[in-house]
Amino acid sequence: MNLKQNSLRRQPQQKRSQERVERILDAAAIVFDEVGFEAATTHAIAARADTAVGSLYQFFPDKLAIFNALELRHVDRVYVIWDKLLRPEVIQLPFADFIHTIRTQFQKLFEQPTSRIIFVQFFTSPTIFKNIDHSFTQEAIQFMTKLLQTRNPALTNKRSQLLSEICVHGINTLILLALRSDKAHCQEIFIEIEILLKAYLKDDIGDEITNNNSIQPWEKLAQLYQLNSRQSLILKYAAARPEITIQNCEAMFLDVSRRTLQRDIKVMLEQKLLLPQGNTDRRCYRFNRELPNL
Structure with missing residues (x-):
């Protein structure tokens, strides 16, 4: 935009x-x-x-026309937040800190008049909008799906999609309530949003599931072989499942080309971190659990 x-x-x-x-x-x-x-x-x-x-x-x-320009400003600011939340240093935070970061990023966004007025007007006067429609909500769901699967690659597409739909639609409703409230009550609602997210997502991306607080075999290998953040997450996914495909990688990294992901896989094949399986038409890869460094 x-x-x-x-x-x-x-x-x-x-x-x-x-x-x-x-x-x-x-x-x-x-x-x-x-x-x-x-x-x-x-x-x-x-x-x-x-x-x-x-x-x-x-x-x-x-x-x-001024309002329509503010739509674009809001969208740009949302994209900046999404980019921040997908960074490895955020993804790998302990669960409570991870959810707190999500809440505070969006609370700060809606402290700005631009995003506050755009959000409220979208749910009350959608006909005046030129640059935002319901496809932006779907884009938010896709982002949330990617965020959850990046933190826990073992999540199935179906499960992460359902979690994301509930989170986005549910939290949007609560944010609308918060923005229509006085300042003190708005703060209370955002705090409750954080509590709600922690309770709802704990069983799927909590520390007990993702093992963020202990060094896993894939983490040792990622450090030893100096893998980049994208390669590390691919290896984490492979370690949590029987196999991984290039399609799985594309679902994890929506903005990365297939050629780049294939190069990442090739690096890990050469280092024997991943082992190939299947023929060319149905190629998949599995985590090498027999490496001496494990």
Whole structure:
């Protein structure tokens, strides 16, 4: 999603103009948050941005165009959080810290007027949206599925998909309740969200399941052979199951090409960490449990 292509009437060429656009968006988020989209006016937004309304119209034809630009800002911020949560240093946290990190990342996101107003409006006035629809919810479910399977590769696709659907739809409902509440009650609800997630996900990605607190054979090998984070997670998956396929790897790493994943597997085949099975058409791999380092 590109702000330049979707929302602006005129592209800001100079740094000062770019800063003015950002000020307008910041001001609009605050005004929308305070009085709602319907009651907001371009004059109120311009006044909050400390700029002339004529300057606002140079970049945005109306308040709807400003709102649509805020949609893109929200999406970009969500993507940044998703990227952070998928990093190995987060995935490998103890379970309680892992869930706490998820909660705090999204609570901080919704402390910002932009994301707060976009989220609430999506569930109350979806027809004004141009850049976000229900496919973004499905994208969130796909992200959650990837997050859960990365933490516990032994989870089946069916189980992780179900967990993700319950988490995303359930938490969205609670976040909407929180954002419609006063500040103190909002904080209470986010804390309860963390408690709920810990209780719901413990049996599938808790420390007892993922063994984050002890060194597993695959971890020793990953350290010994200096595997990268992606290769380490593939090896972890293979160690937890009878076999692994390239399709399993693609499900774990949706944004990584098959060729890159094949190179990762080739590295581990050469080091005899994985052993090939089957013919070329139905090739799969298994974890080598007979290595002397185990």
